[in-house]
Amino acid sequence: MRPVVALLALVAIPTFADSNLPPAYWANRQLPDASQEAKAQALMEELRCLVCQGQSIADSDAELAGDMRDLVRRRIAEGETPAHIRAWLIQRYGSWVSYRPTAEAAAWPLWLAPVALLIVGLLLVSRRIMLRSGR
Structure with missing residues (x-):
C-alpha cells in the first residue's frame, strides 16, 4: 500500500x-x-x-x-x-x-577563446604546410 x-x-x-x-x-x-x-x-x-x-x-x-x-x-x-x-x-x-554578452572581466575568456583557437588553428595549418613543402 x-x-x-x-x-x-x-x-x-x-x-x-x-x-x-x-x-x-x-x-x-x-x-x-x-x-x-x-x-x-x-x-x-x-x-x-x-x-x-x-x-x-x-x-x-x-x-x-x-x-x-x-x-x-x-x-x-x-x-x-x-x-x-x-x-x-x-x-x-x-x-x-x-x-x-556583457563586458565583465568574468566573460573575457568567452570572448578570447575563439580568437585563441583561431590563432592555434592557423599556426597548425601553417606548420603543416611548411612540413609538406619541405622547409
Whole structure:
C-alpha cells in the first residue's frame, strides 16, 4: 500500500506546481502603441526565462516569464528605456538573465577563446604546410 501512495504523491506534485492565479495583464497582450510594443518585444527576446532557461521570455509559456513580460511592457509604457529595464533585471537576477554578452572581466575568456583557437588553428595549418613543402 505504501508504494502506491508514494507513487500517487509523486505523480500529483506537478499538478500543484503552477498557481491558480490568472496571468498578469500584459503577459499575453500587446501594448496599444506599436513603437512601445516593438521596444518591449526586442527586449523580451534578449531576456532568458528563469524557469525554462533555454528560451527567451518572449517564447516561454512559464508563469514567471509571463510576469516578466508584464513587467517589461508596463515599464516601457511608463517611459523607461529598454537599457534601464535590462540593467534593473540584471541587477536583480544576475547577468545570466540576459542573452546579450556583457563586458565583465568574468566573460573575457568567452570572448578570447575563439580568437585563441583561431590563432592555434592557423599556426597548425601553417606548420603543416611548411612540413609538406619541405622547409
